[in-house]
Amino acid sequence: MRTASTIKLPIACTVAMLVKRGKVSWDEPLLLREQDKVSGSGVAADLSAGKTLALRDATMLMITVSDNTTTNLILDRISADAVNDYMDELGLPVTRSMRKVRGDGTQLKPAEGWSRAGSIEANKRFGIGSSTPREMVTLLTLLEQGKVVDAESSRIVLDMLERQKHKDGIGRRMGASRVLSKSGGLDALRSDVGIVYTPQGRVALAITVDDMPEIDYSPDNPGLRLIADLADVLVESLR
Numbered sequence: 001m002r003t004a005s006t007i008k009l010p011i012a013c014t015v016a017m018l019v020k021r022g023k024v025s026w027d028e029p030l031l032l033r034e035q036d037k038v039s040g041s042g043v044a045a046d047l048s049a050g051k052t053l054a055l056r057d058a059t060m061l062m063i064t065v066s067d068n069t070t071t072n073l074i075l076d077r078i079s080a081d082a083v084n085d086y087m088d089e090l091g092l093p094v095t096r097s098m099r100k101v102r103g104d105g106t107q108l109k110p111a112e113g114w115s116r117a118g119s120i121e122a123n124k125r126f127g128i129g130s131s132t133p134r135e136m137v138t139l140l141t142l143l144e145q146g147k148v149v150d151a152e153s154s155r156i157v158l159d160m161l162e163r164q165k166h167k168d169g170i171g172r173r174m175g176a177s178r179v180l181s182k183s184g185g186l187d188a189l190r191s192d193v194g195i196v197y198t199p200q201g202r203v204a205l206a207i208t209v210d211d212m213p214e215i216d217y218s219p220d221n222p223g224l225r226l227i228a229d230l231a232d233v234l235v236e237s238l239r
Helices: 004-020 055-064 068-078 080-089 121-126 133-144 151-162 222-238
Strands: 029-031 052-054 178-186 189-198 201-209
Touching: 004 055, 004 068, 004 080, 004 133, 004 151, 004 178, 004 189, 029 055, 029 068, 052 055, 055 068, 055 151, 068 080, 133 151, 133 189, 133 201, 151 178, 151 189, 189 222, 201 222
Parallel strands: none
Antiparallel strands: 029 052, 178 189, 189 201
């Protein structure tokens, strides 16, 4: 299935791995140029060109506000192939980063930054990435168990998920329960993956709604409401 911007979670996990292995540093500066800016989610496109963002800050923006521009800066630094190689290490062969983000539907840039998987013609229909609910739940489980590199690296990514600002799907009706999540959307798709911490235990969820007939980017998008309904049913049934 298409992942929309939930593929940004595997990208963040890969950054954490590369930091731990000494390939990059959280403090490493990423230069923001005018040509790097893409439309759509996030805030970096509104910043002044010539600024630098620490890799940690760029990753935080990628997760917490689903920033498209910093996602591309990160992929320029580490490559989509590195993401896919690490997903293979984790036993997640379907979770693939295909290419950089082109922007939103009205200001699309040419597709670039293709991974080996993304260059396969049959995969181009997936856009920026692909995964399955099972693999996303497995990745969340590995994070919660401290097995995405190690406990410290997992904690850093989990902290970013907890700070994520878009809670209109899984987190919509969870009340006081902690929700660590990453949502994503395309014109006809809404997706959300996350962990809900209940008094009875932790529940990992990955839900995608696709092929919606109307474009609606409001919080009341039918896909978001359906994700909230399904999350509520699933969490209640597993309490």
